[in-house]
Amino acid sequence: MATRGALPGFAPPGSPAADRAVHFLDFGGAPGARLVAVADPDAAQADRAAADFGARHVLPDGDALLDRVPVDLVAVCTPPHLHARYARQALGAGVHVLLEKPGATSVAELDELLAARAARPDLTCVVNLPWRYHPAVEALRQVLAAGEIGPVERLRVVFEHTGPQAWSPAAWYRSGPGSGVVADLAGHALSVARAVLGGPIEAITVGPGSAERARASARVRTAGGAVLDVDVEVGWDAPTGRFEITATGAGGSARTNLIVPGATRSSEVEVTPAGGAPRTTPATWEKPGDALDRPATDGAYRAVIRAVRTGETAPTDIQAVADVLRHALHWAEALDRAPAVRG
Numbered sequence: 214m215a216t217r218g219a220l221p222g223f224a225p226p227g228s229p230a231a232d233r234a235v236h237f238l239d240f241g242g243a244p245g246a247r248l249v250a251v252a253d254p255d256a257a258q259a260d261r262a263a264a265d266f267g268a269r270h271v272l273p274d275g276d277a278l279l280d281r282v283p284v285d286l287v288a289v290c291t292p293p294h295l296h297a298r299y300a301r302q303a304l305g306a307g308v309h310v311l312l313e314k315p316g317a318t319s320v321a322e323l324d325e326l327l328a329a330r331a332a333r334p335d336l337t338c339v340v341n342l343p344w345r346y347h348p349a350v351e352a353l354r355q356v357l358a359a360g361e362i363g364p365v366e367r368l369r370v371v372f373e374h375t376g377p378q379a380w381s382p383a384a385w386y387r388s389g390p391g392s393g394v395v396a397d398l399a400g401h402a403l404s405v406a407r408a409v410l411g412g413p414i415e416a417i418t419v420g421p422g423s424a425e426r427a428r429a430s431a432r433v434r435t436a437g438g439a440v441l442d443v444d445v446e447v448g449w450d451a452p453t454g455r456f457e458i459t460a461t462g463a464g465g466s467a468r469t470n471l472i473v474p475g476a477t478r479s480s481e482v483e484v485t486p487a488g489g490a491p492r493t494t495p496a497t498w499e500k501p502g503d504a505l506d507r508p509a510t511d512g513a514y515r516a517v518i519r520a521v522r523t524g525e526t527a528p529t530d531i532q533a534v535a536d537v538l539r540h541a542l543h544w545a546e547a548l549d550r551a552p553a554v555r556g
């Protein structure tokens with residue numbers, strides 16, 4: 214089956230921003246997939262992307278695209294306030310969706326989108342939570358599941374970097390619906406906690422926070438049925454990038470950092486038995502050199518194509534990660550209601 218896709222909303226291809234904007238990618242690595250249309254109110258960006266990706270149709274916005282171009286799949290990578298609306302519109306029109314995070318800007322919006330997804334079990338709506346597909350996440354899950362450090366007693370997830378100015382000058386990151394560090398990074402952090410422990414997120418207790426840095430404790434069920442309070446921290450104010458997951462049990466500790474400075478494809482899992490020496494296992498990407506090989510992106514892009522072709526449920530289908538999106542939104546909403554902290 215040929216898959217036609219479209220990509221509304223993007224940074225200029227070939228620009229340093231596009232190069233670093235990990236969501237910005239066409240489907241060229243997937244045999245049979247063809248990008249046929251782009252939509253963006255910024256006409257210059259739309260034209261450039263159409264030229265770069267060989268897209269035939271250029272539209273001024275997502276509404277025009279969905280109205281006027283027949284596509285099988287649409288990638289919604291607009292600012293967050295448009296995510297749920299375009300995703301619902303696409304599903305209603307019988308079009309599969311690859312949806313950028315956060316996917317919605319309120320719990321109410323998320324619920325409407327989940328209802329639209331449930332009404333179309335024949336379609337897929339995959340959320341681009343790329344870190345969930347990182348091989349070190351699966352490697353760490355296996356270490357814990359094998360009991361190498363005993364039952365996990367503590368899990369800590371820290372995702373921080375230098376802020377969105379590194380790839381996008383757009384104002385929506387700093388104010389408006391879907392803005393702030395929690396909207397940007399909480400879904401990533403919660404999705405890896407869920408994947409490593411194997412069960413859903415059941416509750417979130419919100420700690421201190423600002424638009425730049427925030428902490429929370431997420432109650433996550435493990436594959437074995439226990440519940441664990443996971444410390445989660447997200448930040449935009451760090452001197453460099455770090456996405457660290459650390460598990461501790463009576464038998465030792467296990468950790469990984471999904472962002473290795475200076476390396477794009479490699480991570481490792483380090484296991485330190487109690488009283489013993491650390492040993493490391495590399496966790497590398499399966500297909501170096503593949504056209505969809507960018508570490509942080511390939512998972513969801515591959516998964517959505519596979520889901521369209523085979524009907525199988527992607528690991529980050531919106532129904533599978535509804536708990537992640539919901540608790541990220543609870544976190545953002547609780548922080549919005551909290552009194553401002555100064556100094």
Ligand SMILES: NC(=O)c1ccc[n+]([C@@H]2O[C@H](COP(=O)([O-])OP(=O)(O)OC[C@H]3O[C@@H](n4cnc5c(N)ncnc54)[C@H](O)[C@@H]3O)[C@@H](O)[C@H]2O)c1
Pocket residue numbers: 221222223224234235236252253254255258273274275276290291292293295313314315341342343380381382383397509
């Ligand atoms: N999954 C990831 O790891 C990841 C990484 C970076 C960004 N993102 C997400 O991607 C989305 C976009 O982020 P960005 O950094 O590219 O933002 P951006 O502001 O740089 O780009 C958004 C683009 O959407 C366009 N747009 C606005 N209204 C539109 C409409 N009605 N129809 C079509 N296009 C429209 C804008 O003109 C702009 O070109 C955000 O939701 C962000 O959270 C995800």
